[in-house]
Amino acid sequence: MQALLQLTIANIRSFVRDRAAMFWTLVFPLIFILMFGAIFTGGGTSTRVFAWVDGDGSAASAELRAAFAELDNVELRDATEAGGLDAMRQGDLRAVIVVPAGYGAAVAAAARAPGPPVAITVYTDPTQQNQSADTFRFVQTVLGRINLEVSGRGPAVVPEARAVQTESLTFISYLVPSILGMSLMQLGVFAAIPLVADREKLILKRLSATPLRRWQLVGSNVLMRLLIGIVQTLIIVTVGALAFDVQISGNVLLVAALVVLGSLSFISLGYVIASFARTEDAANGMTSVVQFPLMFLSGTFFPIDEMPEVLRGIARVLPLTYLSDALRQVMVGGTPFSPLWLDFAVLGLFLAICFAISARFFRWT
Amino acid sequence: MTVAAPAARETGLAIRVHNLRKQYGETRAVDGISFEVRSGEVFGLLGPNGAGKTTTVEILEGLRAADSGEAMVLGIDANRNPETLKPRIGVALQTASLYPKLTVTEVLDLFRSFYGRRGHSTGELIERFDLTEKRTSQTRELSGGQRQRLVVALALVNDPELVFLDEPTTGLDPAARRSLWEVVLDLKRQGRTILLTTHYMEEAEVLCDRLAIMDHGRFLESGTVKELVGRHFQERAVRFDRIHGLADASLAAIDGVVSVAHENGEVVLYTRDVPRAIDGLLAAAGAAGTEPENLTIRRPTLEDVFLALTGRALRD
Numbered sequence: 001m002q003a004l005l006q007l008t009i010a011n012i013r014s015f016v017r018d019r020a021a022m023f024w025t026l027v028f029p030l031i032f033i034l035m036f037g038a039i040f041t042g043g044g045t046s047t048r049v050f051a052w053v054d055g056d057g058s059a060a061s062a063e064l065r066a067a068f069a070e071l072d073n074v075e076l077r078d079a080t081e082a083g084g085l086d087a088m089r090q091g092d093l094r095a096v097i098v099v100p101a102g103y104g105a106a107v108a109a110a111a112r113a114p115g116p117p118v119a120i121t122v123y124t125d126p127t128q129q130n131q132s133a134d135t136f137r138f139v140q141t142v143l144g145r146i147n148l149e150v151s152g153r154g155p156a157v158v159p160e161a162r163a164v165q166t167e168s169l170t171f172i173s174y175l176v177p178s179i180l181g182m183s184l185m186q187l188g189v190f191a192a193i194p195l196v197a198d199r200e201k202l203i204l205k206r207l208s209a210t211p212l213r214r215w216q217l218v219g220s221n222v223l224m225r226l227l228i229g230i231v232q233t234l235i236i237v238t239v240g241a242l243a244f245d246v247q248i249s250g251n252v253l254l255v256a257a258l259v260v261l262g263s264l265s266f267i268s269l270g271y272v273i274a275s276f277a278r279t280e281d282a283a284n285g286m287t288s289v290v291q292f293p294l295m296f297l298s299g300t301f302f303p304i305d306e307m308p309e310v311l312r313g314i315a316r317v318l319p320l321t322y323l324s325d326a327l328r329q330v331m332v333g334g335t336p337f338s339p340l341w342l343d344f345a346v347l348g349l350f351l352a353i354c355f356a357i358s359a360r361f362f363r364w365t
Numbered sequence: 366m367t368v369a370a371p372a373a374r375e376t377g378l379a380i381r382v383h384n385l386r387k388q389y390g391e392t393r394a395v396d397g398i399s400f401e402v403r404s405g406e407v408f409g410l411l412g413p414n415g416a417g418k419t420t421t422v423e424i425l426e427g428l429r430a431a432d433s434g435e436a437m438v439l440g441i442d443a444n445r446n447p448e449t450l451k452p453r454i455g456v457a458l459q460t461a462s463l464y465p466k467l468t469v470t471e472v473l474d475l476f477r478s479f480y481g482r483r484g485h486s487t488g489e490l491i492e493r494f495d496l497t498e499k500r501t502s503q504t505r506e507l508s509g510g511q512r513q514r515l516v517v518a519l520a521l522v523n524d525p526e527l528v529f530l531d532e533p534t535t536g537l538d539p540a541a542r543r544s545l546w547e548v549v550l551d552l553k554r555q556g557r558t559i560l561l562t563t564h565y566m567e568e569a570e571v572l573c574d575r576l577a578i579m580d581h582g583r584f585l586e587s588g589t590v591k592e593l594v595g596r597h598f599q600e601r602a603v604r605f606d607r608i609h610g611l612a613d614a615s616l617a618a619i620d621g622v623v624s625v626a627h628e629n630g631e632v633v634l635y636t637r638d639v640p641r642a643i644d645g646l647l648a649a650a651g652a653a654g655t656e657p658e659n660l661t662i663r664r665p666t667l668e669d670v671f672l673a674l675t676g677r678a679l680r681d
């Protein structure tokens with residue numbers, strides 16, 4: 001136990017003192033997130049796009065529409081309730097506002113004598129907490145003014161919140177789990193390089209002349225990468241949340257399970273590479289050959305459904321596709337590419353295959 | 366500080382090797398060698414590159430499996446039970462094999478943890494091996510001599526009764542080599558058993574109680590330095606620069622010359638009667654119209670033993 005712990009610490013020290021490793025695992029993913037985040041969320045004037053469903057068709061409802069429309073940074077699209085909700089589910093809108101039939105009459109009545117308030121239905125996606133809150137603040141501002149004009153007494157018009165599960169994500173909330181998947185993949189695949197270097201420098205041979213057991217050696221390696229994977233996850237999730245409002249809506253335990261399973265799978269892929277790379281240079285080359293297709297063809301930057309047919313076929317056999325898909329599903333409620341259980345099963349199978357190959361071909365000297 | 370010898374030493378044999386063999390393809394790296402090393406003894410394997418020294422040592426360390434033969438180390442079969450053996454021995458591989466980005470202190474601490482932290486403290490080892498100034502340096506920043514001292518220090522973290530040192534001074538400058546000899550002599554004074562390989566004759570002469578001369582996987586000769594030199598040489602060595610037109614055959618025919626060898630452009634005549642051999646040499650050279658240059662007379666060393674046994678120099 002003592003040996004395992006000390007070796008893990010030694011591995012972490014070597015890792016932290018390796019600038020290239022630090023860059024690839026900690027800085028590189030953040031560059032992606034910050035770069036894409038800045039491009040895709042910056043300076044939008046029409047970020048508040050609402051569907052406007054007028055069920056009343058009165059002068060009062062037209063007046064309400066005008067009160068919304070005259071504010072800055074808002075775009076209203078007239079729609080039916082069903083049409084608006086569809087558009088919202090696809091991610092084209094932030095909210096759907098429904099003015100009920102009888103709105104005009106109710107407001108007129110309220111101006112004469114106080115009665116029960118009339119409700120404006122506002123559909124938002126509560127998993128997008130900040131956006132949802134912003135929408136309600138905005139609606140309240142407008143309704144507050146209307147209420148003052150109407151009676152000056154109790155509220156005549158109130159918003160009624162309804163939840164809609166939007167299926168399509170904003171680009172940045174698509175990207176954050178993808179980048180996390182990509183980072184865990186790199187962290188695992190890059191395990192090959194120090195491993196081959198240690199073998200080339202005969203460090204593995206020197207260790208095998210001590211009472212240290214091989215499971216301790218492998219265990220410390222895996223433990224170190226898992227710890228770094230957790231740190232990576234925390235950093236990426238925190239930056240996503242603070243800089244771009246990407247909220248993690250899912251089950252934390254499920255996220256943790258995916259981080260662990262994903263890390264283990266790709267670490268074992270790293271061991272497969274180390275089984276066939278003789279020199280550190282060869283290991284460097286092989287990790288590049290493996291990591292770039294994984295990075296670009298696993299739906300990291302845009303959904304697999306939007307890729308050409310040929311590439312979609314490739315994506316379907318890449319393990320990172322399933323890790324990132326599962327992370328998106330669990331973390332931000334992304335549209336499933338494959339069912340969650342299948343994602344887990346594919347990763348588990350991939351881990352088993354890589355483990356078997358390494359067990360068969362890995363050489364210590 | 367003193368590094369005390371482990372209290373309870375087995376009396377008798379530390380290593381018993383019998384008819385050991387190891388083959389790589391067509392290469393017989395170790396070709397049926399047998400020897401014994403007594404407890405508290407420094408035993409040397411002396412031979413040129415490719416002689417089979419490392420293969421032999423690594424079989425005894427439990428790192429390689431022999432094809433056949435017996436390799437008993439501290440009473441443990443190194444082939445069958447390497448894991449029982451490993452906690453009890455100290456190993457310095459031929460290549461340094463250090464974590465480049467860990468400091469001296471960190472590497473020593475790490476290796477101590479593999480043995481449950483028994484034996485010497487890291488501080489003691491650092492002081493003993495003269496690494497105090499470098500204790501916070503990463504190992505890649507060490508000089509060759511410092512690296513080798515650290516490598517030997519790592520072989521001692523578990524206070525082992527038996528230490529294997531595979532070419533500990535190869536590639537070091539003379540000063541660093543002498544400083545490492547001091548370290549080994551100190552271990553010897555503590556009563557540790559040491560199996561050492563080298564291709565430096567002088568090193569073997571200074572450090573080893575007994576040694577074996579190895580070539581092509583076989584032992585050519587073994588014994589104490591005195592025995593080896595004495596067994597082959599009541600002769601003296603007469604050396605001079607090679608003379609063109611003077612064939613070995615005519616040199617060997619000189620009265621009093623026992624044998625002729627070549628080393629680095631020099632001719633070596635072995636003789637029991639130096640004046641008679643030199644007279645003959647001068648006459649033969651005179652007949653060829655020249656005279657020998659850089660003529661020296663030496664008492665034979667292990668170098669000469671190896672030259673006489675193999676017909677070639679140890680260092681090429």
Ligand SMILES: Nc1ncnc2c1ncn2[C@@H]1O[C@H](COP(=O)(O)OP(=O)(O)O)[C@@H](O)[C@H]1O
Nearest residue numbers: 389392394412413414415416417418419420421
């Ligand atoms: N792992 C190996 N695979 C193939 N050949 C080897 C291996 N190890 C040693 N040899 C060969 O065995 C011979 C002895 O090598 P070695 O024991 O390293 O000699 P030394 O240590 O005396 O220089 C050499 O010819 C070497 O090429």
Ligand SMILES: [Mg+2]
Nearest residue numbers: 418419459532
């Ligand atoms: Mg060798």
